[in-house]
């Protein structure tokens with residue numbers, strides 16, 4: 081069975097000539113779980129502990145968003161456009177029914193995939209980690225100075241271990257230990273395990289002039305504007321109509337997307353459960369990698 085460390089990258093050609101890069105690994109039976117990663121992330125930045133834990137029991141598909149990692153094309157600057165890209169990917173792949181796991185901006189995109197899916201694509205279950213709804217009366221937004229700190233750390237030329245100490249983990253001994261083991265685990269996939277060079281963060285060293293970061297920053301900031309997220313462009317107003325079973329997870333104190341938004345999601349969805357992990361933040365799924373994978377598998381396998 082292939083693992084996160086060994087799976088080969090495959091490509092799908094899009095009608096406009098661009099390509100989607102993806103990997104399929106793990107179990108060969110069952111409904112596949114498509115995983116959608118965070119701001120600037122590529123397939124290579126998933127935690128092998130989480131991915132392999134899930135892939136032991138079900139097929140897992142990782143993809144690079146349009147224009148990110150090994151995928152070519154335009155980087156989406158709205159959540160609705162990114163959801164359309166993911167729907168096109170599923171359609172090209174020929175997958176009619178999937179489960180979705182979205183982390184951070186991936187958790188903005190995943191419910192929009194479910195909400196905007198055409199009749200012939202079914203999202204069976206959703207897992208959304210460290211995220212929130214589009215702008216609405218109960219959406220909690222960071223103060224401008226706090227958001228500046230987030231943008232400075234997350235939007236620089238590189239994303240370092242130090243940046244993630246603040247972005248993903250609590251500033252204590254457990255947080256520091258979780259950061260170090262996670263950051264080391266990411267690099268368990270490399271040319272000697274997979275035969276492939278690793279991709280780098282979107283806009284790494286701004287070799288693209290910073291265009292990728294700019295697009296994803298717009299995606300994240302426009303998501304919070306009520307006037308930009310009406311109708312099919314947002315989730316807030318439509319969550320009560322989303323019948324899909326949803327598992328929402330977060331740390332008790334998320335520095336990037338405030339934790340109360342996870343509660344708001346749970347309250348607005350008709351069929352959602354919420355897990356908040358103690359002494360953790362945006363990176364709760366990596367801090368509690370084994371437990372998180374068990375919770376997700378339980379949810380995907382139940383009822």
Ligand SMILES: *[C@@H]1O[C@H](CO)[C@@H](O)[C@H](O)[C@H]1NC(C)=O
Nearest residue numbers: 085267268269270271272273
């Ligand atoms: C590649 O990853 C393996 C573990 O998966 C590690 O033992 C090895 O040192 C890594 N090689 C490089 C060049 O980083």
Ligand SMILES: *[C@@H]1O[C@H](CO)[C@@H](O)[C@H](O)[C@H]1NC(C)=O
Nearest residue numbers: 237238280284285286287288
């Ligand atoms: C980043 O880009 C600068 C030029 O703008 C170059 O001198 C430097 O070597 C690059 N760093 C890395 C790590 O690629």
Ligand SMILES: *[C@@H]1O[C@H](CO)[C@@H](O)[C@H](O)[C@H]1NC(C)=O
Nearest residue numbers: 302304305306307308309310
């Ligand atoms: C929505 O509001 C923001 C600022 O509040 C503004 O910059 C943007 O142009 C508005 N968008 C639309 C579609 O009106």
Ligand SMILES: *[C@@H]1O[C@H](CO)[C@@H](O)[C@H](O)[C@H]1NC(C)=O
Nearest residue numbers: 158160308309310311312313
């Ligand atoms: C959604 O956003 C697009 C631009 O990204 C705009 O053309 C369209 O009118 C918007 N739809 C609604 C319902 O606001």
